[in-house]
Amino acid sequence: MNPRLTQSQQRTICAQLGRFKLKLLYKASIHGFTGAAFHQRCDNRSPTVSVGYNNSGFVFGGYTEQPFSQSGQYVNDDQAFLFTFDGENLIKYPVTNSTYANPCKTWNMCNCSCFCQRSHIRKNDFTTTTSSKMGKVLYFLVLYRKRKELIEYIKSYKPTVSSVTQPRVLLIGPVGAGKSSFFNSVSSVFRGHVTSQAISGSSSTSLTTQFRSYSVKDGREGKPLPIILCDTMGLEETKGAGLDIDDLSSILNGHLPERYQFNPSAPLHPEAHGYRTSPGLKDKIHCVAYVIDASKVSIMSTGLEEKLDAIRRKVNLMGIPQLVLLTKVDEACPLVKEDVRNVYKSGYIKDVEVGSRLGVPLSCVVPVKNYSEELELDMNCDILLLSAVLQMFRFVDDYFDELSDRMSIVTCS
Secondary structure (H helix, E strand, O other): OOOOOOHHHHHHHHHHHOOOOOOOOOOHHHHOOOHHHHHHHHEOOOOEEEEEEOOOOOEEEEEEOOOEOOOOOEEOOOOOEEEEEEOOEEEEEEOOOHHHOEEOOOOOOOOEOOOOOOOOEEEOOEEEOOOOOHHHHHHHHHHHHHHHHHHHHHHHOOOOOOOOOOOEEEEEOEOOOOHHHHHHHHHHHHHOOOOOOOOOOOOOOOOOOEOEEEEEEOOOOOOEEEEEEEEOOOEOOOOOOEOOHHHHHHHHOOOOOOOOEOOOOOOOOOOOOOOOOOOOHHHOOOEEEEEEEHHHHHHOOHHHHHHHHHHHHHHHHOOOOEEEEEEOHHHHOHHHHHOHHHHHOOHHHHHOOHHHHHOOOHHHEEEOOOOOOOOOOOHHHHHHHHHHHHHHHHHHHHHHHHHHHHHHHHHHO
């Protein structure tokens, strides 16, 4: 019976414990994923190191000097700690309240070689104090790692085309769907607190009246991230109101100047102040994201649906990739409102016919939860938002790859 830990990882753990040699007591994949199996092999044995693994290879665990039992009581252990691995490096999270370090209770098993204590952990700019079961703490560590990986990927992303350092993603959607809120929410993740740089809120007409190109910064004084989110006037079902489809071509081709004041009754003309007569590739739109309110898809008007269809056809002709940001998923489904982690379990969200209504594959629909009334960040919301940005980068890469292929064909001919 061999542990999944590498020899290097075992040595790193032992270096934290002193003169100890690890002996494998329990392995869930062999002895069973039940509390009874765990307690049968681990009760009254101490000290113990418990290690868990997820499907992506993330390793996490904990150490306690107190023995496990089934007394149902908490045990004081000021030497207990949680840990994760970053490669071969161990990241340690000491307890901040040793009274609750080791709960002698039974809970559901994960894929592990032992099961570690519940603890109170402190890490960088966040503090978590929990009286829930250890599984929740370990899940928190997994979320933290996932969030960190997404942030690092976004910060280090580089387009495949050297002339473009910040791909431009155009946000299009009905009034009140959450276009401006999406930018604010993504910006909040990187600022470390909820922000509201772009004007957002509830109104029967669009609160966005100017064309804005928002660059997301890595912190308040940080460097701009490799993405620009372009905000437009909201779509309205009646003619002569909201974003004019004739303005769309100017936006997609990079002609529209920053802070251009939209006028639904008079689209942009080449003589307008600031009009870009010869935009470069960096000025054009490289991906289009339709921002759609999940709670209103079923009642979308025919007029609005026809406008979105006309826009999609125009974008298709230009070869620009498109995706859908499905917002307000918590308002659409009580299960998601209870816990945003249920977004991928929700039958309602899966059955929302936004793909068929907009003519995009279901794989191009990305659920997000914007920050609207929250005062503090939530890691689950952060991951949905960051995953949406990641998907945008993938679509941008597709655009540049297609552009490169077209240029190669022209050159060969």
